[in-house]
Amino acid sequence: MIERSLINDILNGIVVYETLRVYNGRPFALDEHFKRFSKSLSYVGEKVSYKEFLDEIERHLDFDRIKIYGIVNNGVKLYSIGENIEKSSTFSVRVDISDIRHADPFSIPPSFKALGRADLFLARKNKGENYDVILLNEKGFVCEGSFSNVFFIKNNVIYTPSLETGVLDGITRKNVIEMLKNMGYKVEEKMVELKELFYADEIFLTHTSRGIVSVEFLGKYRLETRISKLLSKKFEEFVNEKISGSF
Numbered sequence: 001m002i003e004r005s006l007i008n009d010i011l012n013g014i015v016v017y018e019t020l021r022v023y024n025g026r027p028f029a030l031d032e033h034f035k036r037f038s039k040s041l042s043y044v045g046e047k048v049s050y051k052e053f054l055d056e057i058e059r060h061l062d063f064d065r066i067k068i069y070g071i072v073n074n075g076v077k078l079y080s081i082g083e084n085i086e087k088s089s090t091f092s093v094r095v096d097i098s099d100i101r102h103a104d105p106f107s108i109p110p111s112f113k114a115l116g117r118a119d120l121f122l123a124r125k126n127k128g129e130n131y132d133v134i135l136l137n138e139k140g141f142v143c144e145g146s147f148s149n150v151f152f153i154k155n156n157v158i159y160t161p162s163l164e165t166g167v168l169d170g171i172t173r174k175n176v177i178e179m180l181k182n183m184g185y186k187v188e189e190k191m192v193e194l195k196e197l198f199y200a201d202e203i204f205l206t207h208t209s210r211g212i213v214s215v216e217f218l219g220k221y222r223l224e225t226r227i228s229k230l231l232s233k234k235f236e237e238f239v240n241e242k243i244s245g246s247f
């Protein structure tokens with residue numbers, strides 16, 4: 001039973017959150033998640049200490065995924081849950097372009113990671129059978145999925161919408177860019193036109209829960225998935241290597 005005062009805080013305040021992956025009992029990119037959580041809290045003039053954040057995380061290290069929420073209303077209360085996710089090796093998905101436009105970054109800062117964002121909620125709600133849908137920004141450029149960042153491959157160069165497009169500074173996005181550069185790929189962050197997605201050799205999404213997800217269908221158009229499936233496997237190795245070196 002949720003306390004009445006907590007319901008009151010949720011109804012009258014706002015909830016910021018982070019989702020972290022746990023690999024073999026170790027949280028991935030803990031510092032980056034704490035930094036982003038702190039940034040979200042900073043928009044509403046709140047903060048929590050690293051120890052408070054870590055104490056929440058450490059309660060769920062036997063799960064695959066941890067969600068940590070900061071309920072903000074006259075101060076901040078932390079709440080967290082651990083979840084297991086269905087294990088599957090590399091898989092590929094269908095995505096489509098959303099009818100919903102991404103909120104203008106001057107209305108809602110992309111790095112304010114809060115629950116109940118109407119644009120992302122409506123896009124997700126209307127995604128149907130698609131794994132995710134891709135939102136365009138207010139100027140019509142490709143922005144991001146409702147819970148993922150978007151990449152595409154064209155002639156062996158890998159492109160992703162730049163942060164100026166209004167995308168969330170995804171932690172997987174950042175780590176994937178690092179891995180791709182280490183692998184010798186040319187990676188370009190830029191304003192992406194919609195037609196570039198339709199002419200892409202391959203498309204993939206990135207998000208914490210699943211790492212790199214190959215896109216097999218963009219609407220009714222079928223895409224190659226060979227490179228992105230390989231990259232998805234490589235990313236699991238990259239994460240495991242980073243985690244074993246990080247403690």
Ligand code: PLP
Nearest residue numbers: 147148149168170171172207208
């Ligand atoms: N874009 C949006 C709108 C998101 O909500 C998320 C994740 O929640 C992402 C991108 C992916 O970010 P990350 O890689 O940090 O999980």
